[in-house]
Amino acid sequence: MxxxxxxxxxxxxxxxxxxxxxxxxxxxxxxxxxxxxxxxxxxxxxxxxxxASVENLKELMVKSLRFHPSSNVTRPQGTATQSNIGNEEETHRGRLKTAFHYFQIFKGLVIDMMPEH
Missing domain, CATH: 1.10.287 (Helix Hairpins)
Structure with missing residues (x-):
């Protein structure tokens, strides 16, 4: 304002x-x-x-279909585990998908919404 x-x-x-x-x-x-x-x-x-305000971000995230505060945290398919992190076959695209997946889960922390474990 x-x-x-x-x-x-x-x-x-x-x-x-x-x-x-x-x-x-x-x-x-x-x-x-x-x-x-x-x-x-x-x-x-x-x-x-x-x-970019926190209030607007909270409103957008609550309306978003991708973010559900009650959703369980799960690993996306085709992502790295501890046993294959050093594997050279893992692609850059797979890493980006994994990062984006966890970003979607934990961006709720910015607006005080905790994901379920």
Whole structure:
């Protein structure tokens, strides 16, 4: 909310200055283009910060079909065990699948949801 208020204040300040210099403004088009680019950039940052908030993350994870707080932790098929970790046949894709699987399980820790063991 603080960044959204900052965005509105900066847009109002720009409009105030722009209107005052409008009669003598020979750089009208570049000024408008820079203002649009700055507004988009500030808006993107504000939206990214909103989407990265813990409250929004919790809401998205609860709605997600992939994350179930009551699901059991299981090893995905085709993943490494202690006996074959050094095996050279294990592919990079398999490691990524394993990492993503455990990421999906333990990302709930960020929002205070504990997976069942």
């Amino acid at each position: 603080r960044h959204l208020v900052g965005l509105v204040v900066q847009i109002l300040a720009f409009l105030n200055i722009f209107v005052k210099m409008l009669p003598d403004n020979i750089l009208f088009v570049p000024t408008i283009l820079i203002a649009i680019a700055g507004t988009i950039k500030y808006g993107e940052r504000t939206r990214a910060l909103y989407l």
